[in-house]
Amino acid sequence: MTSPLLWSRGEPGSEWGGLEYKPQPDSPALQRLWRGFMTARSFVGLVLVLLQGVSFGISQSVHPTALVLSGAYLVAALAGARYVRFRPPMRGFGSAWIASIGIDLATFTVLQLAQAGSINYTPLFALPVLMGAVLGTVSVGLGTTAAVTLLLLGDAGWQWLSQAVDPSTRFLQAALTGTGLFVVALLAHQLALRLAREEALALRSRSTAQMHAQVNDLVIETLSEGVLVIDAAGRVHAANPAADAILGRGLAGLALPFPLDAHPAWHPLAMVAGKTFSRRAPQSKEMPIAQAQGAPREVRVRTRLTPDNDRRIESLCVMFLQDLRELEARIRTEKLAAMGRMSAAVAHEIRNPLAAITQASALLGEDLVDPAHRQLTAMVQQNAQRLARIVDDVLDVSRARQQRVLPLADMVALDSTVRTLAEEWVRQSKRQGVLLVLDAVGCDVRFEVEHLRRILVNLLDNAARYAGDREGSIQVATEVEPGGRSTLQVWSDGAPLEPGVQRHLFEPFFSSESRSSGLGLFICRELCERHGATIGYERRALSAAGPEGNEFFVTFAGAEARLTQ
Structure with missing residues (x-):
């Protein structure tokens, strides 16, 4: 200026x-x-x-x-x-x-x-x-x-x-x-x-101060940590979106400044801020913060006082809020990433025993006469081959190879393929209440059937883990968008995902459950990208009067989909 x-x-x-x-x-x-x-x-x-x-x-x-x-x-x-x-x-x-x-x-x-x-x-x-x-x-x-x-x-x-x-x-x-x-x-x-x-x-x-203020606002706006600026009277003068997400009480809708103890759930935060002013020293504490929906969230609270070099300017308390669950998830992701590198080596070693099992079952099947025995050996061969393909996918992910372009002839009928895979999953899982709504009649997409199976099975397993037991609590749907691109949706009536979980859904080794490896959705994303498709998540209701649910959708590449005549 x-x-x-x-x-x-x-x-x-x-x-x-x-x-x-x-x-x-x-x-x-x-x-x-x-x-x-x-x-x-x-x-x-x-x-x-x-x-x-x-x-x-x-x-x-x-x-x-x-x-x-x-x-x-x-x-x-x-x-x-x-x-x-x-x-x-x-x-x-x-x-x-x-x-x-x-x-x-x-x-x-x-x-x-x-x-x-x-x-x-x-x-x-x-x-x-x-x-x-x-x-x-x-x-x-x-x-x-x-x-x-x-x-x-x-x-x-x-x-x-x-x-x-x-x-x-x-x-x-x-x-x-x-x-x-x-x-x-x-x-x-x-x-x-x-x-x-x-x-x-x-x-x-003034120009320099405005520039610094704009940079500070941008930095605070994009911080993953929540930030609150509080005066000695306990009024909040500034808050970033992360703080609104962590506190979960509609903080962004309040007019600034507002008292920190506006909600009973925030009283512990007001006490920490008051202790910071009374002792003139930083404070650090971990506490549960009640949410408008769902269980309380464990939050680490840290406070700092602004310098009081100018006696005419009142010191302010800057409060940093950190979601402990997200912090633990990042630490766990780093640990599992190291385990993932080791699992790639283990997967490489599994390939040889799998090849031996496949070959042995094939030789054994040649000498068997009893149909029941031959059926058993066929099942062994089929599942050994499936395991081999899974090992190949894990190795592909770990090596971060370039995406493979599938032959143009590998086109599958979307509706019939999804129906077959979904009915197969229902028989194996014995899950009731699954509804199929297939509206992509005559639409072919370029996708390997086994990869589509892995994506659909993974999404259905996740849906079944949180969905209810009523009819239609899980719905599998296909449709053709106005632009000509076909989509596959898996919807369930489960509880909404927390914002901290949504941000890391498709990251490797991230899971909201301790028993999960966190590779399922990540591999789904990798398989979609390999075929030019995209996968995403949204919270929505299937109808105006219906309940909201979690929907994972796969949008197939427009240039790779065609309608059969």
Whole structure:
């Protein structure tokens, strides 16, 4: 942000004290000064008109020229304030100078020459001198002051010629007045210089403070930790979205500032803040915070006081809130990540025994005659091959290989494939209440059937873990979106997922249950990305009157889906 007022070295011959006034165009400070001078000129014009009226009222002689000139000056001052456009600074004796300072000099000079009685108009010359020194460049300020001095000397000479009296007193008075005006102009210029520097510094400081405030707001807004700013009276002056998510009581909807103990669940936080102020020391504590829905959340609370270097500014308590469950999940993720690297090595070693089992079952099947025995060996081979594919997927994830592009011929009918896989899962899990709503009739998608099986089975297992037992508590649906992309949805009527869990749903080795490896949804995401599809989660109701539930959806690649004719 550039300052609207700048002072710099001037050109040779145009310096005054080694500095030249170079304000930026449309400087707010100079515009305010210009309006102030215009108001002062209008006031002077009004006083001149009233002065002529008062002189006439007390039976003093009033020169007609002075009366007409005072009225004309008032009109000119009002018109100048309304219509003259000032663009700082006055760099010469142009239209802006003539419409303001020039009119003043001419008016006051004529009034001085035509003065009646004991009225002396010399003090009025201070107004154009100040305007030239403050609003103009060095040359304009010096030129205006020199013009006023010459006019005063000329008036003294005119009086000497017209009245034939001793001129020494008038010349001495004109010289002293001119000297005083030069001093006033110099001081006004220096004060304007000081004002410009202070305003430029203030604007730079304000710009820097605004930039820092914006950066601080952005940092606090994106922090995963909750942040509350509390005063000594226990009122909250600022809070970030993470604090709203952790406290779970609609904090974002409250008007700032609000008392921290607005909810009974926040009383322990208010006590910690009060202890921070009373002891003037940071506090740290772990406590359960009751939620509007669900079980209480374990939160680690840490407080800090802002520095009190300036006694005029009250210290504030900055409270940091950290969800212990999310913290423990991150620590557990790091531990499981190390285990994941080890599991990749174990999976690599499993491949050889699986190959041996598959080969042995195939050789054994050749010598068996009993159909029941042959069926058993077929089941062994089928499941051994499935395990081998799972091992391959785990190894693919651990090695972070590039996505494989499947052949264009690997197209599957979405509805029939989903129906077969879902019915197979229902038979194996013996789960009741699963409803199929398949509306992607004739839609083929490019997806490997075994990978689609793994995704659907994983989503159904997760749904069954939290869904109810009523009919339709789990629904599997397909549809074609208006843009032509087909989707697969698995919906269940389970409780809503906590925000901390939602943020890490598809991360490897993250799970809300201690017995889970946390790889299921991560592998689902990897398999979807390999086929150009996307997987996501949302909380929604299937109908306007129906209950809300958790829905996981897979959106297949638009370029890879087609409708069979």
